[in-house]
Amino acid sequence: MFWNLLAMEVANQNPVLLHGTTAAYFISILLFILGIKMMSSPATARKGIHWAGLGMLLAIITAFVHIYFLGQSDPQLFLKLGLMVLMILIGTAIGWYSSLKVPMTDMPQMVALFNGMGGGAAAVIGYLDLLHGHGPVSLKVLAAAAVIIGATSFSGSIGAFLKLQRWISSRPITYPGQQFVNALLFLGSLVLGYLSITNPTVLNVNLFILLPLLLGILMTLPIGGADMPVVISLFNALTGLAVAFDGFALQNYTLIISGTIVGASGTLLTILMARAMNRSLFNILFGAFGKVQKGGEEEEKVMKEMSIDDAASILAFADKVIIVPGFGMAAAQAQHKVKELMEELEKRGVEVKFAIHPVAGRMPGHMNVLLAEADIPYDRLYDLEDINPEFETADVALIIGANDVVNPSAEWDPNSPIYGMPILQAYKAKNVFVIKRGRGRGFAGIDNPLFYLDKTYMLFGDAQKVVSDLVQALKKL
Amino acid sequence: MPEVWVALYIFMLSAFTGFEIISRVPVILHTPLMSGTNFIHGIVLVGAMYVLLTASTPLELAVGTFGVFLGALNVVGGYVVTDRMLAMFEEKKKRRKE
Numbered sequence: 191m192f193w194n195l196l197a198m199e200v201a202n203q204n205p206v207l208l209h210g211t212t213a214a215y216f217i218s219i220l221l222f223i224l225g226i227k228m229m230s231s232p233a234t235a236r237k238g239i240h241w242a243g244l245g246m247l248l249a250i251i252t253a254f255v256h257i258y259f260l261g262q263s264d265p266q267l268f269l270k271l272g273l274m275v276l277m278i279l280i281g282t283a284i285g286w287y288s289s290l291k292v293p294m295t296d297m298p299q300m301v302a303l304f305n306g307m308g309g310g311a312a313a314v315i316g317y318l319d320l321l322h323g324h325g326p327v328s329l330k331v332l333a334a335a336a337v338i339i340g341a342t343s344f345s346g347s348i349g350a351f352l353k354l355q356r357w358i359s360s361r362p363i364t365y366p367g368q369q370f371v372n373a374l375l376f377l378g379s380l381v382l383g384y385l386s387i388t389n390p391t392v393l394n395v396n397l398f399i400l401l402p403l404l405l406g407i408l409m410t411l412p413i414g415g416a417d418m419p420v421v422i423s424l425f426n427a428l429t430g431l432a433v434a435f436d437g438f439a440l441q442n443y444t445l446i447i448s449g450t451i452v453g454a455s456g457t458l459l460t461i462l463m464a465r466a467m468n469r470s471l472f473n474i475l476f477g478a479f480g481k482v483q484k485g486g487e488e489e490e491k492v493m494k495e496m497s498i499d500d501a502a503s504i505l506a507f508a509d510k511v512i513i514v515p516g517f518g519m520a521a522a523q524a525q526h527k528v529k530e531l532m533e534e535l536e537k538r539g540v541e542v543k544f545a546i547h548p549v550a551g552r553m554p555g556h557m558n559v560l561l562a563e564a565d566i567p568y569d570r571l572y573d574l575e576d577i578n579p580e581f582e583t584a585d586v587a588l589i590i591g592a593n594d595v596v597n598p599s600a601e602w603d604p605n606s607p608i609y610g611m612p613i614l615q616a617y618k619a620k621n622v623f624v625i626k627r628g629r630g631r632g633f634a635g636i637d638n639p640l641f642y643l644d645k646t647y648m649l650f651g652d653a654q655k656v657v658s659d660l661v662q663a664l665k666k667l
Numbered sequence: 668m669p670e671v672w673v674a675l676y677i678f679m680l681s682a683f684t685g686f687e688i689i690s691r692v693p694v695i696l697h698t699p700l701m702s703g704t705n706f707i708h709g710i711v712l713v714g715a716m717y718v719l720l721t722a723s724t725p726l727e728l729a730v731g732t733f734g735v736f737l738g739a740l741n742v743v744g745g746y747v748v749t750d751r752m753l754a755m756f757e758e759k760k761k762r763r764k765e
Contacts, residue, residue: 198720222707223684229703229753230692236753239703243746246709250742253713257720264720266728273732274716281739289747300748301702304709308741311711314734315718318727328671392726423701430708434681438674440714446674447681448710454685455704459697555697563755 198260207259214252215444221245222448226455249444250278294563295520298556299354302422305429306347312432313340317399319439323390333439334383334398340432341402342409343425349410350422360418363411369476375405409475417474419549419556420463424471427456463549493629496647498656501623502663508585510541512577514614515561517551518591518627522653525564528590531657532566534664544570545577545587545614547595578615587619591626591653597638608636622646625656699752706745712738 225242228234254271261267289300316336319325352358382398413421430452437445464471505511513532519525532542544566550557558571572580581587589596596616599606616622617640624641626648640646649656668676692700715738719731 218710222710223688226700226703226707227688229700229749230689230696232693232696235696235699236750239699239706239746239749239753242703242707243750246706246742246746249710249713250716253716257716261720267720270719270722270728273728274719274735277732277736278712278739281736282743285740285743286747289744289751294751297698297702297748297752300744301698301705304741304744304748305705307737307744308705308708308711311715311734311737311741312708314730314737315711315714318718318722318731318734321727322721426701426705426708429711430704433708433711433714434678436711436714438678440717441670441674442714442717443674443677445710445714446677448707450678450681451685451688452704452708454682455689456685456701458686458689459701459704463697555699559698559752559755 198263204259207256211252211256214248218245218249218252219444219447221248223451226451293523294560295523296355297559298419298422298551299351302347302350302354302418302425305422305426306344306351309340309343309347309425309429309432311340312429312436313337313344313399313402315436316340316432316439317395319436320386320390320395320398321392325439327387329439329441330387332435334387336432336435336439337386337399338379338383338402339428339435341399342406343428343432345403345406346410347406347422347425347429349407350418350425353410353413354418360414362414368408368412372405372408375401375408379405413474420460420471420474423456423460423463424475427453427460430454430456493641493648494646496623496649498649498659498663501647501649502660503667504621505535505540505586505588505623505660506538506664506667508535508540510543510580510584511535511586511588512543512545512581512584512616512619514545514547514587514589514592514596514616515550515557516547516590516592516595517556518593518625518653520551520556520560520591522591522627522655524590524652524654524657525560525566527654527657527661528561529564529566530661531664532570534661538664542570543572543577543580543584545574545581545616546571547574547592547614550592550595574612574614581615581618584619586621586623587616589616589622589624589626590657593626593638594636596640597636598640599636599638602639606636616640617643620645623649625649625651625653627652699749702745702749702752706742706749709738709742709745712742714738 221241222245225238225245228238228241258271292300313336316333319333320330353360379401382394382401386395386398430449434446434449434453437449460471464474519528535542544561546557561571594608596614597608598613598617600608600611600613603609622640622643622645624646628650641648689700712735715731715734719735722728722731
């Protein structure tokens, strides 16, 4: 624990303050747990975040009151309180503005970014605890663990943000000896952590925090864009754990409980997501998934194009159309046009269903959120297991900006990096239409044999424009 | 019971609580829930505030201030992002009732 914080508590033997703040934090934690619980059900989800927000507000106000009374003997108290208010105001302005401004499609990287900020704050707490130097070794070890985990999460989340934002290449970046370098950095962190505990000089502690910062960004480099959701979820869980460790160091139960709950639920969520892709977490982190395969025969393969009018007439006379949305639909903001297309087809008696792959887009549930935004009824959306048997009876599988989640290599080619991943079996449909921005490979950088099948026709262009053209063509029919 | 053990008991029970409360979450809520838990660990802001109070050197003051800033970003950004996502579910629900 922070030794001078304990001294302040002892100097302030005010039972009203002690019980008052403890009770307030108790209510905060209760609101957090209730909030998360409510967020796990669609009907109450919005209320859940509001209750959790109320809990947070209560915790922050309580902290201000508590700090005001604890710091009575501190000549710098008002400077520190002023800095807190100022930082919270600036943080609020930036956080509020940036998260209101970004389009819905960029939400995943915003989650990564704000998660990284939390990891950074957790690392800062551990860092300052180590600098203080006093206290039992067991708690110092936890503070050092918070520094390693928090700093890794900070730089790793920023790496994930940069990749998803495409400010750096979303392809896996690999070099020889990569895992060795990362292992070395991790071991180095442990050694410097030990030094920071036994001999907490400013130099030691500064060197200590640098290594995990480097490790986080290097860990993210070899991870392909398609795996990024799982990694963001992992960093989210890690930040929670770092916060819990800070709670131990500060002997603050609010931090221990909230951090641990996030750590545990985040770990479970990460496992669920990795399982949906049929890959182990180890494989995702160390496998350099989606690395472009070198060599092999580059046989001549042709993608066939089709005109909008032809495509529209086939769609109009189909009995059953299954739409497979992917990140391309999200990126082009085409979901409202897709709704129009659905309505136009249904007017003609076509049965329209949506096939949702668990990891389509950049996050699990990404497609559901976007389609819900466009007001497409839930009961048209089908999960992988439910829709796969239906492709055989579908006249058209219309793929809108999805690639890896319909890549039959996962079933056909044991050498493919995605072999074994469950896919939507769009290739079983009688016709496959693919709306695609260009001829390039998907996010994961893997070639897709589906595009070269005899029954596959490509509609190149921005998803919103192509779907809107289809709607126009249908209306003219 | 020694305080370290109390903390460990709480740690264990919280871990089970974390697993339990999200064990039956539908896929559509995975993204918002990840974002929501991201907001919850913004409680680190409170920790950073206490730590700033204990700062005694200019370095500690500067780093502690930075920590409060990062924590505030986590709280506010995490809240607004989650609320925006969940708002779409609610609007939809309302429209359906009409």
